[in-house]
Amino acid sequence: MTGAVTVILNSTAGAGCPPEWVEQLREKFTGHGLEAAVKLVRSGADILDTVRQAVAGGAQTVVAGGGDGTVSAVASALVGSDTVLGVLPMGTLNHFAKDLRIPLAQDEAVANIANGRVLAVDAGEVNGRTFINNSSLGLYPDIVRDREQLQRRLGHGKWRALLQASIAAARRYPALTARIEVQDRIWERRTPFVFIGNNEYTMEGFQIGERPTVSDGRLSLYVAQRTGRFGLLRLALLALFSRLDQARDFDIATAQEFVVHTRHKRLRVATDGEVTLMETPLRYRVRPGALRVIVPQQEPPP
Numbered sequence: 001m002t003g004a005v006t007v008i009l010n011s012t013a014g015a016g017c018p019p020e021w022v023e024q025l026r027e028k029f030t031g032h033g034l035e036a037a038v039k040l041v042r043s044g045a046d047i048l049d050t051v052r053q054a055v056a057g058g059a060q061t062v063v064a065g066g067g068d069g070t071v072s073a074v075a076s077a078l079v080g081s082d083t084v085l086g087v088l089p090m091g092t093l094n095h096f097a098k099d100l101r102i103p104l105a106q107d108e109a110v111a112n113i114a115n116g117r118v119l120a121v122d123a124g125e126v127n128g129r130t131f132i133n134n135s136s137l138g139l140y141p142d143i144v145r146d147r148e149q150l151q152r153r154l155g156h157g158k159w160r161a162l163l164q165a166s167i168a169a170a171r172r173y174p175a176l177t178a179r180i181e182v183q184d185r186i187w188e189r190r191t192p193f194v195f196i197g198n199n200e201y202t203m204e205g206f207q208i209g210e211r212p213t214v215s216d217g218r219l220s221l222y223v224a225q226r227t228g229r230f231g232l233l234r235l236a237l238l239a240l241f242s243r244l245d246q247a248r249d250f251d252i253a254t255a256q257e258f259v260v261h262t263r264h265k266r267l268r269v270a271t272d273g274e275v276t277l278m279e280t281p282l283r284y285r286v287r288p289g290a291l292r293v294i295v296p297q298q299e300p301p302p
Helices: 019-030 044-056 068-078 095-099 106-115 139-154 158-172 229-240
Strands: 003-010 034-041 061-066 084-089 117-126 129-131 134-138 176-182 185-191 193-198 219-224 250-255 257-262 266-271 274-279 282-295
Touching (some): 003 019, 003 044, 019 106, 044 068, 068 084, 068 095, 068 282, 084 095, 117 193, 129 266, 134 176, 176 193, 176 219, 219 257, 219 282, 250 257
Parallel strands (some): 003 034, 003 061, 084 282
Antiparallel strands (some): 117 282, 134 193, 134 266, 176 185, 219 250
16 A cells, blocks of 8 residues: 555553654654654544544545544544545554454554555444444443543542442442344343444354454344343453353344344443443444455464
């Protein structure tokens, strides 16, 4: 790939983005024959505005520099377009990059953007909101909300806040009464946790939490069987790291669409770690091949 790219950096990701680091990054792109326009952003709204401006200006490649939330926000503005997404992993978990075998080290990630191939991958959608990894209902959105409040009010670090929020949510023991349309079936469930993946997750074995493919044109549905408070806390922590035991803990289905009905008019919904209040019913669908992403020319050996 040659020419110009727009690089959108989340300045709050990782250790931040000091000016000298930004200039070094530009030089790395230049070394691969790419002119990089680096844009620093701090919020989801800034990300969307910057991506839209880049696309309107004719950008053919937009690079997301940050964690899964940043990549998801950039991707949401590119879904259904011809503009290609490049990924510069800078987050803690980087699930999307790992599932597509995109290098995590910066030099290798830049080289992949310059020399990789374009792959059309799927995107998930709930009530018009895009997600590239997963969405969830019930326990997990509560944990994310509480974690963010602890970080803002008390200045706790991410992991300390996460642990405290998980314990608090388990004590409340929330349960969601849901009626889920699954193809030609109706599931009536009272559950603490519903997980919807963009394609199918491998929940067992040595590849826990990974997706063998992001291009199979399916969503995966995992509905937790009701459990006690300690079991609920275990589920919460495993879910946060995508380490769920499907054989023991969940009812499972795959389909192109799901519809979730609840008695609540509005419900907190997590999409790629961001929580939004949505009107019900929640209509999930997969958009096959709707996102064009730069991936390695050849997959690395196992």
